[in-house]
Amino acid sequence: MKALSPTDSAFLWMETRNQPMHVAGLNIYTPPPGAGPDFIPKMLEAWGQHIRAQSPFNLRPVLRMGMWHWQEDKDFELDYHLRHVALPQPGRIRELLAMVSRVHGNLLDRNRPLWEAYVIEGLPGGRFATYIKMHHALVDGVSGARMMASALAHTATEQKPPLWAQTYGRAPGARPSKAAPGLVEQFQNAVLAGRQILPGIASGLWDVVRPVTTQDWAALPFQAPPTPFNVEISGSRRFASQSYPIARLKAIGHAAQATINDVTLAICAGALREYLITQNKLPAKPLVAMVPVSLHGETTEGGNQVSLLLANLATHMADPRKRLKRIVQSTAQAKQRLMEMPRLQKMAHGMSSISPMGPGMVTGTAKKHPPFNLVISNVPGPKESLYMNGAHLDEVYPVSIPTHYLALNITISGYRDTLGFGYIACRRSVPALQRMLDYTDNAIRELESALGLSSVPVAASAPASKAPTKKRRTT
Amino acid sequence: MKALSPTDSAFLWMETRNQPMHVAGLNIYTPPPGAGPDFIPKMLEAWGQHIRAQSPFNLRPVLRMGMWHWQEDKDFELDYHLRHVALPQPGRIRELLAMVSRVHGNLLDRNRPLWEAYVIEGLPGGRFATYIKMHHALVDGVSGARMMASALAHTATEQKPPLWAQTYGRAPGARPSKAAPGLVEQFQNAVLAGRQILPGIASGLWDVVRPVTTQDWAALPFQAPPTPFNVEISGSRRFASQSYPIARLKAIGHAAQATINDVTLAICAGALREYLITQNKLPAKPLVAMVPVSLHGETTEGGNQVSLLLANLATHMADPRKRLKRIVQSTAQAKQRLMEMPRLQKMAHGMSSISPMGPGMVTGTAKKHPPFNLVISNVPGPKESLYMNGAHLDEVYPVSIPTHYLALNITISGYRDTLGFGYIACRRSVPALQRMLDYTDNAIRELESALGLSSVPVAASAPASKAPTKKRRTT
Numbered sequence: 001m002k003a004l005s006p007t008d009s010a011f012l013w014m015e016t017r018n019q020p021m022h023v024a025g026l027n028i029y030t031p032p033p034g035a036g037p038d039f040i041p042k043m044l045e046a047w048g049q050h051i052r053a054q055s056p057f058n059l060r061p062v063l064r065m066g067m068w069h070w071q072e073d074k075d076f077e078l079d080y081h082l083r084h085v086a087l088p089q090p091g092r093i094r095e096l097l098a099m100v101s102r103v104h105g106n107l108l109d110r111n112r113p114l115w116e117a118y119v120i121e122g123l124p125g126g127r128f129a130t131y132i133k134m135h136h137a138l139v140d141g142v143s144g145a146r147m148m149a150s151a152l153a154h155t156a157t158e159q160k161p162p163l164w165a166q167t168y169g170r171a172p173g174a175r176p177s178k179a180a181p182g183l184v185e186q187f188q189n190a191v192l193a194g195r196q197i198l199p200g201i202a203s204g205l206w207d208v209v210r211p212v213t214t215q216d217w218a219a220l221p222f223q224a225p226p227t228p229f230n231v232e233i234s235g236s237r238r239f240a241s242q243s244y245p246i247a248r249l250k251a252i253g254h255a256a257q258a259t260i261n262d263v264t265l266a267i268c269a270g271a272l273r274e275y276l277i278t279q280n281k282l283p284a285k286p287l288v289a290m291v292p293v294s295l296h297g298e299t300t301e302g303g304n305q306v307s308l309l310l311a312n313l314a315t316h317m318a319d320p321r322k323r324l325k326r327i328v329q330s331t332a333q334a335k336q337r338l339m340e341m342p343r344l345q346k347m348a349h350g351m352s353s354i355s356p357m358g359p360g361m362v363t364g365t366a367k368k369h370p371p372f373n374l375v376i377s378n379v380p381g382p383k384e385s386l387y388m389n390g391a392h393l394d395e396v397y398p399v400s401i402p403t404h405y406l407a408l409n410i411t412i413s414g415y416r417d418t419l420g421f422g423y424i425a426c427r428r429s430v431p432a433l434q435r436m437l438d439y440t441d442n443a444i445r446e447l448e449s450a451l452g453l454s455s456v457p458v459a460a461s462a463p464a465s466k467a468p469t470k471k472r473r474t475t
Numbered sequence: 476m477k478a479l480s481p482t483d484s485a486f487l488w489m490e491t492r493n494q495p496m497h498v499a500g501l502n503i504y505t506p507p508p509g510a511g512p513d514f515i516p517k518m519l520e521a522w523g524q525h526i527r528a529q530s531p532f533n534l535r536p537v538l539r540m541g542m543w544h545w546q547e548d549k550d551f552e553l554d555y556h557l558r559h560v561a562l563p564q565p566g567r568i569r570e571l572l573a574m575v576s577r578v579h580g581n582l583l584d585r586n587r588p589l590w591e592a593y594v595i596e597g598l599p600g601g602r603f604a605t606y607i608k609m610h611h612a613l614v615d616g617v618s619g620a621r622m623m624a625s626a627l628a629h630t631a632t633e634q635k636p637p638l639w640a641q642t643y644g645r646a647p648g649a650r651p652s653k654a655a656p657g658l659v660e661q662f663q664n665a666v667l668a669g670r671q672i673l674p675g676i677a678s679g680l681w682d683v684v685r686p687v688t689t690q691d692w693a694a695l696p697f698q699a700p701p702t703p704f705n706v707e708i709s710g711s712r713r714f715a716s717q718s719y720p721i722a723r724l725k726a727i728g729h730a731a732q733a734t735i736n737d738v739t740l741a742i743c744a745g746a747l748r749e750y751l752i753t754q755n756k757l758p759a760k761p762l763v764a765m766v767p768v769s770l771h772g773e774t775t776e777g778g779n780q781v782s783l784l785l786a787n788l789a790t791h792m793a794d795p796r797k798r799l800k801r802i803v804q805s806t807a808q809a810k811q812r813l814m815e816m817p818r819l820q821k822m823a824h825g826m827s828s829i830s831p832m833g834p835g836m837v838t839g840t841a842k843k844h845p846p847f848n849l850v851i852s853n854v855p856g857p858k859e860s861l862y863m864n865g866a867h868l869d870e871v872y873p874v875s876i877p878t879h880y881l882a883l884n885i886t887i888s889g890y891r892d893t894l895g896f897g898y899i900a901c902r903r904s905v906p907a908l909q910r911m912l913d914y915t916d917n918a919i920r921e922l923e924s925a926l927g928l929s930s931v932p933v934a935a936s937a938p939a940s941k942a943p944t945k946k947r948r949t950t
Contacts, residue, residue: 017582017584017585018586037564040564075903075906077906080711080902083577084563084570084573085561085563086560086562086563086566086597088559088560088596088597089515089516089561089596095559098558099560102558105584106581106582107492109492109580109710110492110710111493111709111710111711111903112709112711121563121564122561234584234586234587235586236555236584236587427552427555428552428586431552
């Protein structure tokens with residue numbers, strides 16, 4: 001029995017029915033050529049032989065003396081965790097997203113290892129999906145995505161055991177942690193986790209982005225305007241997703257001398273601006289996004305390669321080209337500061353590891369003075385095709401965590417030559433999330449048009465992805 | 476905004492993730508002759524026009540000054556409550572029960588009116604199911620079943636609005652309650668609800684069934700033996716169901732001079748005995764069931780017609796005929812006592828109205844000295860065929876509430892000329908619930924054989940129920 005780190009424990013302590021703390025991945029597959037209607041039942045039957053789970057898929061949380069520990073589930077029951085479901089007719093992406101929206105709002109059962117895997121049949125053309133959900137106390141978004149990818153095969157012929165039956169180089173259940181603290185210290189840690197983390201966020205962010213010059217393009221924490229996204233959330237969710245060829249975004253970046261990250265931010269900014277205008281709620285001040293960023297290759301600093309920055313999304317500017325330029329200035333300035341402050345990187349790293357959650361602990365004042373308006377994450381993904389039992393992985397979408405005062409989360413995941421945008425939101429606070437898909441399309445076209453680029457979609461090469469730029473509707 | 480009664484509030488206060496407090500009904504339908512594949516989408520589209528919900532389907536619970544109130548949900552969103560899903564292939568009852576097992580373990584969202592309705596397609600032959608879930612704070616099992624039945628039509632041609640758009644003679648949201656108590660009193664009520672109810676149960680039950688003669692066949696509270704059913708439960712569920720022609724059970728009752736209620740108890744007793752023997756956990760002492768009973772027609776007392784009794788299930792006796800006889804003696808004695816104690820009827824009625832929950836509040840001592848081992852309810856149902864948009868209602872199964880120390884609940888619901896047995900249990904505490912279906916079959920055959928009756932199944936007349944005595948498997 002292993003004690004959880006205070007940070008991991010915090011995900012359990014702070015979880016409520018309105019703020020579940022699990023992350024998930026939605027994958028869409030095409031069965032191998034010649035696969036019959038029994039492809040999925042056969043696959044599930046084969047998987048069903050793997051009735052033992054490896055760490056962390058065999059670990060359940062137990063509370064002892066006021067501290068959370070991981071304990072092996074001696075009564076592990078695969079049937080509970082592995083769920084075979086189907087979409088109602090006509091089984092469009094719309095029905096798939098409706099199902100994911102619903103399932104993502106349900107709490108995981110703490111009496112069992114904190115994961116659920118759904119195999120979802122009924123997409124047109126025999127395609128199927130998996131939706132795999134894990135608690136954030138067990139795995140963070142990035143390592144969860146890596147684990148799911150590493151569980152897949154690199155060829156159509158290679159057969160691998162199912163996700164829970166494999167062992168992982170760096171088991172997420174064994175996240176690096178300090179030597180176990182003493183009993184009293186642990187107890188204090190657990191009880192105080194929220195308070196310990198919260199001031200860290202506030203003061204740390206403040207230091208990271210405090211203006212050092214009067215020429216200030218960067219976003220400031222607690223200067224973000226109030227928006228409909230910065231409210232207390234309900235327990236229900238809406239999920240929408242869509243993917244685009246990286247080449248299309250690269251063309252924009254090339255024309256505007258912007259990184260892919262900046263282009264994705266500009267696309268989100270354009271979509272958010274249109275969304276807020278139609279809701280008649282566009283603030284006069286620009287929205288501020290919290291963006292976990294990889295500094296690898298952009299800094300000579302050793303140590304932690306991941307940090308975060310606050311990006312000014314320039315949503316107050318109508319001109320898409322100027323908006324992108326302002327975003328580039330904002331992130332460049334923020335990165336410059338990060339590089340000048342190595343002491344703070346570690347701090348920021350600590351923050352980024354709890355990013356989806358820390359802000360949820362912000363007090364009610366966050367409504368009027370949100371530290372930032374939303375989280376936009378770019379999760380790196382595999383570049384090569386992956387396979388599961390011979391089925392080709394076509395599309396990958398992350399499903400992240402909305403929290404109180406951060407009702408909308410946009411997580412973007414790379415796979416092969418596409419980027420999948422996953423929008424997850426509190427269903428009540430963000431009532432028209434599906435429109436964000438149209439607005440995202442519009443934002444891309446708007447940028448292409450402003451930069452004199454052709455808006456003709458660049459075809460993605462995912463073989464089974466029939467129409468890579470086609471909209472994916474939500475429910 | 477209307478304050479909840481302390482009893483109704485208690486269902487909210489005492490609810491945990493391991494002990495959700497909702498009841499549900501699983502109905503199976505056959506579409507009308509000639510219905511096309513668009514029957515369900517068309518029905519849902521028509522239902523989708525009814526975007527306003529009537530009481531209690533528009534009420535969400537809010538906590539004000541430490542008290543629960545019902546408040547109209549101004550942001551009522553039908554899409555959230557009405558859910559269209561499908562069964563994976565081959566879409567057997569097995570897949571249906573797996574889905575119900577899973578969905579029944581999920582908490583309702585307290586930010587919204589406390590109900591969810593699933594329309595489940597994909598059963599063989601175009602049949603479909605509805606699973607409708609409501610919180611016990613809003614409706615009790617019996618009135619929930621009545622409401623669902625009253626929402627349906629009596630002919631294939633009659634069209635009624637969907638469940639949430641109808642008004643009900645005696646709205647369950649407006650359960651009779653006393654004049655609103657003062658603020659302080661309400662607060663005390665809410666905080667003390669658990670403690671107030673608990674002693675009532677214990678002392679009330681004790682009085683109701685305390686032996687008045689030395690010839691004691693009746694069950695005694697807190698004399699029930701410890702069983703695997705009397706443990707703390709997890710949050711996951713398993714549901715199994717099966718139906719039998721009433722005529723078959725009546726034949727047993729006629730041969731043994733027993734009521735239908737006694738026969739159903741004897742069937743459950745036989746099944747429970749076999750289950751516990753195969754688990755190597757049959758106690759030497761007989762199991763005790765808590766049974767809500769209708770006294771209507773059996774007593775000349777006015778007033779409340781519903782009470783409860785403790786039934787000695789005689790699971791220690793191997794002879795099915797003797798077992799049934801002992802059960803008849805036990806319930807007869809218990810009813811006799813109820814009739815002699817009109818003062819206690821009211822008390823007992825109060826208890827029965829909170830029956831699925833009160834025992835869950837029993838302290839840890841219930842593990843070694845359970846007041847009784849399980850609840851077996853017989854819910855009256857409609858005698859005539861019912862229809863929904865022309866689709867014939869074939870089968871009706873109640874899905875009730877397991878609680879801590881009562882991990883298994885058997886609720887039996889009548890419809891037309893059949894009885895549907897619904898077994899709901901904590902998935903962990905009752906790991907082999909599906910076997911109860913075989914054991915139930917065995918118990919019926921065993922009784923028929925012992926009483927010299929033919930075991931040839933009497934066909935039920937539900938037109939679309941292809942094989943009324945065929946086993947329904949769980950997952």
